[in-house]
Amino acid sequence: xxxxxxxxxxxxxxxxxxxxxxxxxxxxxxxxxxxxxxxxxxxxxxxxxxxxxxxxxxxxxxxxxxxxxxxxxxxxxxxxxxxxxxxxxxxxxxxxxxxxxxxxxxxxxxxxxxxxxxxxxxxxxxxxxxxxxxxxxxxxxxxxxxxxxxxxxxxxxxxxxxxxxxxxxxxxxxxxxxxxxxxxxxxxxxxxxxxxxxxxxxxxxxxxxxxxxxxxxxxxxxxxxxxxxxxxxxxxxxxxxxxxxxxxxxxxxxxxxxxxxxxxxxxxxxxxxxxxxxxxxxxxxxxxxxxxxxxxxxxxxxxxxxxxxxxxxx
Ligand SMILES: C[S@@+](CC[C@H](N)C(=O)[O-])C[C@H]1O[C@@H](n2cnc3c(N)ncnc32)[C@H](O)[C@@H]1O
Numbered sequence: 001x002x003x004x005x006x007x008x009x010x011x012x013x014x015x016x017x018x019x020x021x022x023x024x025x026x027x028x029x030x031x032x033x034x035x036x037x038x039x040x041x042x043x044x045x046x047x048x049x050x051x052x053x054x055x056x057x058x059x060x061x062x063x064x065x066x067x068x069x070x071x072x073x074x075x076x077x078x079x080x081x082x083x084x085x086x087x088x089x090x091x092x093x094x095x096x097x098x099x100x101x102x103x104x105x106x107x108x109x110x111x112x113x114x115x116x117x118x119x120x121x122x123x124x125x126x127x128x129x130x131x132x133x134x135x136x137x138x139x140x141x142x143x144x145x146x147x148x149x150x151x152x153x154x155x156x157x158x159x160x161x162x163x164x165x166x167x168x169x170x171x172x173x174x175x176x177x178x179x180x181x182x183x184x185x186x187x188x189x190x191x192x193x194x195x196x197x198x199x200x201x202x203x204x205x206x207x208x209x210x211x212x213x214x215x216x217x218x219x220x221x222x223x224x225x226x227x228x229x230x231x232x233x234x235x236x237x238x239x240x241x242x243x244x245x246x247x248x249x250x251x252x253x254x255x256x257x258x259x260x261x262x263x264x265x266x267x268x269x270x271x272x273x274x275x276x277x278x279x280x281x282x283x284x285x286x287x288x289x290x291x292x293x294x295x296x297x298x299x300x301x302x303x304x305x306x307x308x309x310x311x312x313x314x
Contacts, residue, residue, distance in 0.1 A: 078102035081149030088116040139167035158211035188245035189215040
């Protein structure tokens with residue numbers, strides 16, 4: 001494992017320095033991104049293909065704006081203090097978030113791929129001192145404990161192998177201040193009669209092998225074991241027949257929020273459920289959280305990589 005891969009590192013690619021500049025310290029690209037999601041994020045043509053709002057909206061069956069706005073509503077308006085968006089997102093989520101940012105607030109956006117950060121920079125107004133684009137890994141965030149009021153993850157967790165997903169969630173809770181909010185938007189198991197179930201299953205099988213985990217398991221099952229003492233669920237919303245979920249957690253300590261949420265008819269205030277032991281779940285990988293990632297290894301094939309093909313730490 002190289003030096004860059006085994007310890008948390010963040011390179012600030014803040015807006016004025018971005019065009020034409022590269023991170024001074026190159027971080028290893030996680031193997032699952034290289035092998036499974038090369039077509040969506042890593043390939044030079046990925047950005048120009050996917051950075052179209054109509055396409056992102058089509059992928060989400062017309063729910064992009066709704067999910068974006070529900071996530072933003074959870075962050076409130078104005079958004080004050082320090083906010084961490086973990087991973088860039090195609091579309092206008094981040095520009096909309098920036099519009100809500102209080103004058104003294106700060107928004108950090110963390111992504112492992114410089115190409116994604118450069119793309120985001122083009123969508124944001126130039127030289128806004130409140131925004132920092134950081135190259136770093138969600139599974140080993142280079143930030144102090146309890147340093148953010150808000151953490152946002154928009155469709156990140158379903159793309160990560162279980163060990164990385166666990167580490168990402170643990171890191172998100174670690175960097176959240178007591179009373180702060182973690183807002184997660186992602187896939188969820190749709191209702192049994194959902195007409196898109198077969199299509200989504202096929203898409204997951206062919207293109208997004210880790211996403212099926214979020215059909216088989218609630219997010220609670222990927223949270224760190226100490227979560228009941230560390231954080232609690234403020235609200236859980238189910239959107240579009242359950243295909244999507246919005247989960248809001250808070251670090252316990254100073255929080256007075258009582259489980260409020262945007263009203264979309266699917267809102268269920270939920271107490272935190274304790275985790276089932278991974279070994280008890282058939283087919284569940286149940287690996288321990290891995291902080292840091294293995295360096296990228298060259299691979300021959302590019303499509304059809306199964307979840308279990310990737311080793312812990314990917
Ligand atoms: C937020 S996710 C999915 C976004 C969603 N499909 C969309 O664009 O609407 C995609 C981003 O996550 C980033 N990413 C994936 N794994 C990461 C990791 N371990 N650390 C930081 N960023 C990561 C990718 O580089 C990519 O920019």
